[in-house]
Amino acid sequence: MPELPEVETVRSGLQRLLPGQQIKAVHFDWPKSFPNANADVNAFVISAKVTEVKRRAKVLLIELSTNYSLVVHLKMTGQMVYRGSRERFGAGHPNDSLIGELPDKSTRVTIDFSDGSQLFFNDQRKFGWVRLLPTPEVMNLDFFKKVGPEPLSAEFTWQIMRDRMLRRKGSNIKAVLLDQTVLAGVGNIYADESLWGAKIHPSTLTGSLTDKQFKTLYKELTTVLRLAIEKGGSTDKNYVTAEGKRGSYLSFAKVFRREKLPCPRCDTTIEKLRVAGRGTHVCPFCQKAPGKVAPGA
DNA sequence: CACTTGACCTGTCCGC
DNA sequence: TGCGGACAGGTCAAGT
Numbered sequence: 020m021p022e023l024p025e026v027e028t029v030r031s032g033l034q035r036l037l038p039g040q041q042i043k044a045v046h047f048d049w050p051k052s053f054p055n056a057n058a059d060v061n062a063f064v065i066s067a068k069v070t071e072v073k074r075r076a077k078v079l080l081i082e083l084s085t086n087y088s089l090v091v092h093l094k095m096t097g098q099m100v101y102r103g104s105r106e107r108f109g110a111g112h113p114n115d116s117l118i119g120e121l122p123d124k125s126t127r128v129t130i131d132f133s134d135g136s137q138l139f140f141n142d143q144r145k146f147g148w149v150r151l152l153p154t155p156e157v158m159n160l161d162f163f164k165k166v167g168p169e170p171l172s173a174e175f176t177w178q179i180m181r182d183r184m185l186r187r188k189g190s191n192i193k194a195v196l197l198d199q200t201v202l203a204g205v206g207n208i209y210a211d212e213s214l215w216g217a218k219i220h221p222s223t224l225t226g227s228l229t230d231k232q233f234k235t236l237y238k239e240l241t242t243v244l245r246l247a248i249e250k251g252g253s254t255d256k257n258y259v260t261a262e263g264k265r266g267s268y269l270s271f272a273k274v275f276r277r278e279k280l281p282c283p284r285c286d287t288t289i290e291k292l293r294v295a296g297r298g299t300h301v302c303p304f305c306q307k308a309p310g311k312v313a314p315g316a
Numbered sequence: 317c318a319c320t321t322g323a324c325c326t327g328t329c330c331g332c
Numbered sequence: 333t334g335c336g337g338a339c340a341g342g343t344c345a346a347g348t
Contacts, residue, residue, distance in 0.1 A: 021341035051324090077342075094342050096326080125326090144325045146342070162343085190319065199343080207341055255341070256328090275341095296321070298339075 021095065023077060023170070023204025024247035025258050025266060029099050030074040032261025036101045037069040037081065037138070044131040052127035052142060053149045060151060063087040076166045076203035080157060088154045091140065096125075096257040097147035104135030117259045143257060167202040171244055175202075177237035181230065188226025194295035195225045196240075205240070208253050208268075208275045211300045213240035215274045220306040221294040227309070246271065274300035 042064055047053045067083040074080065079099065081089040091099060102121060121139045122129055128140035128149050140149055157163065167183060168175050180202060187195045195201055196210040205213075214221050216239030219232055228236075252258060252266030255276065259265060269276060273283050278291035282302035292299050 025341080092342085094324095095340070142325095143327070144340085146324065187318080194319085197342085209341095253341075258341075297341095 021077065021093070021253075021258065022206035022209055022247075024209070024244055024250075024268065025252035026074055026077045026079060026093065026204075027248050028252045028266060029093075029261050030072050030079055033072040033079070033081070033099060033101065033138075036261060037072055039068060040136065041066065041068045041133040042083075042130055043133045045128065046131075047128040047149075049127045049145060051145060052140065052147065053151075055150050055152075059087070064089070064151060075158075075163060075169070076199060077206070078162070082154055086154050088152055088157050090150045090152055090157055090160070092147050093142070094144070094146035094148075096143040098125075098139070098141040098257060098259050098263075099261060100139045100141065100259060100263045101261050102137050102139070102263075117254065117265055118263050162199075165200045167198075167200055170202050170204060170241060177234045180237050180240075181228075181233040184225050184228075184233070188224070190225055191222045191295060192219060192225050192228065192236075193221035193297070193299060197295060197297070204244070207297050207299075208272070209240070209243055209247065211275045212243045212273060215300075215302060215306060216240075216243060218305045220301060220308050221292075221299050223309050274302060276300070 045060055045064055047056060063085040064083065064087065067085045067087070069081060070084050071082045072079065073082065077092065079091040081091065083089070093099070100118065100121060123141065125141040125143045126139050127142050127145070130138040168179065183201045184195050187198065187201065193210055193214065196205050197207070211221070213236060217232060217236040219228070219236060247253060247268040250266060250268040250271060251260055251264070253268040253272070254265035255269060274289050277289050278300055280289055281287070282289055282305060285302065285304050287302050287304035290301055290303050292301065
């Protein structure tokens with residue numbers, strides 16, 4: 020799972036469920052999903068209690084009472100699903116859950132808690148990972164040293180976004196939105212959605228954007244990220260919340276996965292193209308390709 | 317150096 | 333139906 024709103028939704032779910040839980044056992048069978056699992060798991064994970072669940076960029080940080088942290092990246096298809104001691108299926112009715120009984124064949128890591136509840140790290144494509152690190156060293160990971168600011172933080176302004184984006188003025192704006200060193204947490208869904216909102220074509224050279232466009236893009240991006248968090252993220256195939264439920268943002272999406280459907284703003288048929296190596300959705304009328312002038316721009 | 321492309325994996329969908 | 337190929341929400345390493 021993917022982007023900031025999805026990871027934030029999982030974080031808030033785990034933060035409701037995990038603090039105070041004591042870890043009894045950890046199981047994993049695909050070593051790449053837990054590359055540095057070693058004797059430290061026995062020393063610093065078994066018997067530890069979860070103190071807090073945090074997020075930075077698209078990464079979950081499960082902090083333990085031993086001053087170690089389980090650091091989790093869900094990449095494309097990762098899930099973190101909690102099951103209470105009496106729930107073989109999802110909380111409430113089984114139909115609420117996208118997934119059935121756990122563990123299943125995509126389960127890579129299982130954490131057992133003392134009260135009988137369990138936390139499952141599932142990952143169909145095996146790109147995601149869990150790592151164990153001393154909490155004070157987590158931010159020394161190369162990824163965290165390079166990652167850009169949180170787009171929803173109070174300090175993040177449109178001018179900061181513009182200045183950081185202009186470090187890559189020779190790239191198209193879609194590639195720059197996806198660049199985690201420019202700003203944290205944006206992926207393919209919310210890049211397309213915010214570019215549609217700002218009426219900017221994804222192939223537009225970043226260096227050619229005006230201040231007015233940067234300002235609009237900032238507003239659209241932060242608005243769409245907040246809305247997606249409110250809706251519990253976007254579920255297409257794999258993503259689920261900590262309770263195993265779907266997120267509902269995609270029913271509010273304007274262009275993502277809506278190729279061949281009408282643009283909600285002008286009724287022009289939405290097209291799917293390839294930009295920055297990624298499937299990209301645009302309204303060809305609202306978002307004029309570079310060289311042409313967008314309406315109202 | 318700045319930027320783009322392939323690789324990491326499994327599963328699904330689409331065309332022949 | 334079967335089978336090959338393209339594609340899927342992310343990030344690195346290696347390439348141009």
